[in-house]
Amino acid sequence: MPGGRLTHDDRREIATGLAAGLGYAEIARQLDRPTSTISREIARNGGAHGYRADHAHYATTSRARRRRTGGPEPMSGLDEQIREFVERFATMMVDGGLPRMASRVLALLYTADARSLTAADLVRELRVSPASVSKAVGYLENVGMVYREPDPRRRLQHYIVAEDVWTQAWKVSARTNLNWAETATEGAALLGPDTPAGARLTTMADFFHRLGEDMAGGPAFEVIDDAFTTLAALLHAARPLTADELATALDWPPARITDALANATKYVEYTDPVVLHQPTSDTYTAIPTPTRLTPDQLARLS
Numbered sequence: 001m002p003g004g005r006l007t008h009d010d011r012r013e014i015a016t017g018l019a020a021g022l023g024y025a026e027i028a029r030q031l032d033r034p035t036s037t038i039s040r041e042i043a044r045n046g047g048a049h050g051y052r053a054d055h056a057h058y059a060t061t062s063r064a065r066r067r068r069t070g071g072p073e074p075m076s077g078l079d080e081q082i083r084e085f086v087e088r089f090a091t092m093m094v095d096g097g098l099p100r101m102a103s104r105v106l107a108l109l110y111t112a113d114a115r116s117l118t119a120a121d122l123v124r125e126l127r128v129s130p131a132s133v134s135k136a137v138g139y140l141e142n143v144g145m146v147y148r149e150p151d152p153r154r155r156l157q158h159y160i161v162a163e164d165v166w167t168q169a170w171k172v173s174a175r176t177n178l179n180w181a182e183t184a185t186e187g188a189a190l191l192g193p194d195t196p197a198g199a200r201l202t203t204m205a206d207f208f209h210r211l212g213e214d215m216a217g218g219p220a221f222e223v224i225d226d227a228f229t230t231l232a233a234l235l236h237a238a239r240p241l242t243a244d245e246l247a248t249a250l251d252w253p254p255a256r257i258t259d260a261l262a263n264a265t266k267y268v269e270y271t272d273p274v275v276l277h278q279p280t281s282d283t284y285t286a287i288p289t290p291t292r293l294t295p296d297q298l299a300r301l302s
Contacts, residue, residue, distance in 0.1 A: 006041060011053040014038065018051055040080045045127070047087030050100065086111055101128065101136040106145060109161045116149060116158035144168040177212035181205045226256065227264035231274050231286045240283035
């Protein structure tokens, strides 16, 4: 009945509804319950992606038994709004690529008032096994997002969020993208760049290489600086030049000009609002980025 305690069958219906992609309000209508009851139940027991009917029923029964016997309450006594936020925070990180349990541990550590939490704290608050917490903490330590600190008085380890946790996460993501680029480059060379598979891997390598460089702060200064100098020379000349003419004008070795031209083509997002253009197969000019101005703006300027 509405307002009564949720039964085991009710919780199975909730799990079925979540698996079917139903919203909280629709599940509540099917069970003839307030939407707030359903949202609290789900937030209290793993969130929309982690809800399990049997586990939720067992956890609720255990909590009720602790209240009757005066047993220990969770260490931080998270209210339901905070607990729901922790689960939403974790879900956001999961969507960003972080493993689910690692996301839940990090979200709890980040939102706790305490400077640190022990493994027992994490197990109790997240209602998971010690092995799950251990694996999640190990992952977070490995990527530099969490570190441990021994308790000086007891044989306990305290887990603490690194002060530069988001910088570390950014660096890990940048390294991952560059690793993808290197692996794809190796595969393209192995399969041959002229094969369909090699072409796909080459495109993939270019994408992840550029993404990794962007996340690491962009290409090295000397790489992009030579491209800028080459474009400046072409703007000053105001006419198409060959690579040899550019090398002579700038007094650079031919290989340096070749690399500069290639990088001017590769890093157009850095050279904007000027880009490299080839009016013929062996000459180059510098022109405004074609997409910088709208057709109407171009018409008015001309």
